[in-house]
Amino acid sequence: MRQNYGFIQLTGAFVVALTLTSTLFAAEDTAKIKGVMRGNFESIMNLQPYLIDAERFRDPSNRSTIQKNLDAMTGLQHTFSKSATGQEPGLEAISRLFTDYLNDTKVSFKAGANGEYLRNQLRTMTGFCLSCHTRVPTDKSFDDMQKRIADLNMSSFQRAEFYAATRQFDKALETFDKVISTANMGEPGLIEFGRAVRNILSITVRVKQDPKATFYFLEKISARGDIPEYFQRYISAWKKDAMAWMSERKQPKSESGASLIARAQRLATTAQKTQLFAADPTADIGFLRASNLAHEALQKEPKGKFRGDALYLLGTCYDALKDPLMWALDGLYFESCIRENPHTAISKKCYSRYANKIYFGYSGSGGTFVPEDELTKLGELR
Numbered sequence: 001m002r003q004n005y006g007f008i009q010l011t012g013a014f015v016v017a018l019t020l021t022s023t024l025f026a027a028e029d030t031a032k033i034k035g036v037m038r039g040n041f042e043s044i045m046n047l048q049p050y051l052i053d054a055e056r057f058r059d060p061s062n063r064s065t066i067q068k069n070l071d072a073m074t075g076l077q078h079t080f081s082k083s084a085t086g087q088e089p090g091l092e093a094i095s096r097l098f099t100d101y102l103n104d105t106k107v108s109f110k111a112g113a114n115g116e117y118l119r120n121q122l123r124t125m126t127g128f129c130l131s132c133h134t135r136v137p138t139d140k141s142f143d144d145m146q147k148r149i150a151d152l153n154m155s156s157f158q159r160a161e162f163y164a165a166t167r168q169f170d171k172a173l174e175t176f177d178k179v180i181s182t183a184n185m186g187e188p189g190l191i192e193f194g195r196a197v198r199n200i201l202s203i204t205v206r207v208k209q210d211p212k213a214t215f216y217f218l219e220k221i222s223a224r225g226d227i228p229e230y231f232q233r234y235i236s237a238w239k240k241d242a243m244a245w246m247s248e249r250k251q252p253k254s255e256s257g258a259s260l261i262a263r264a265q266r267l268a269t270t271a272q273k274t275q276l277f278a279a280d281p282t283a284d285i286g287f288l289r290a291s292n293l294a295h296e297a298l299q300k301e302p303k304g305k306f307r308g309d310a311l312y313l314l315g316t317c318y319d320a321l322k323d324p325l326m327w328a329l330d331g332l333y334f335e336s337c338i339r340e341n342p343h344t345a346i347s348k349k350c351y352s353r354y355a356n357k358i359y360f361g362y363s364g365s366g367g368t369f370v371p372e373d374e375l376t377k378l379g380e381l382r
Helices: 013-024 027-052 054-058 060-072 082-087 091-110 116-133 142-150 156-165 169-182 187-207 211-222 229-246 257-274 281-300 307-321 329-340 345-361 372-381
Strands: none
Touching: 027 054, 027 060, 027 116, 027 156, 054 060, 054 116, 060 091, 091 116, 156 169, 156 187, 169 187, 169 211, 187 211, 187 229, 187 281, 211 229, 229 281, 257 281, 257 307, 281 307, 307 329, 307 345, 329 345, 329 372, 345 372
């Protein structure tokens, strides 16, 4: 089975670049792009109940509905005019990657795949879309979403994830708060508890950018006396980072993209030194903040000279965070970095990380078996 690694459905380099198209390009390009986005958004909303609930996704009676909505989604590679892709660095590569990702997902599902790998692949794809589609005007308001939620038989955790996926972050925090307060510390409950905590951090750190709210939730969580010792270690590290964040001097809104990237790199370097092992979540706050600064830098200066470094940094951050809701995002950042900056030092760094990810992902006790299509792509990127 293919292995990929990867954050709750928030901003990515893909959605940053695509969002910028609504202000950077000609009216005819903007109208076409928004039309595609609206259509994709409707399909994404229809898919959410199946992506949230693994049993619904596996149910054979739901395959035709899932397939119908997948088929209704449109790629982005041919949406932009030649003048548009010439204006925005990397836009063609980004739209191509998204289109290829969507097409691969369609083919896999049509061929009969319906396991957890494909469900997570779909959740990653819809994460890209939701982050972008909910930033532009649509025919569907959050009231429409609320009506749909009322018709779904979801647990509190599933409902909280749905709110987060549709950028209703205050409702998501309120619902995740209930989850962490009432979760059973048995094995299934502990897994859900851990995911809820990391989702809360994702919202308070990246979306809200609020160290006080982050510390408040961590204090509330640590007050529970039944949390395992290893998880208490995570909380202690997160609280330490939140306190240090609160003591930092506030930066001006006019801060340059280059300065934002420099701060992001310092945070990521410190986070890497903090980790005891590659998947150690104790440094999550540092990586979340670093990725947020990198996104902000790209949004401020999409043509900045630091763009390649920003893509590398984002790939590194998402690789460290390893959240299944952004299953393959780190690899897509590395690939975009390579395609946008051929034959440069930064593309070589991105290739090294991408290749290591692929070989590690396909390695196991029986050896390393990389599929032929992945080897072909590695050769192309090399």
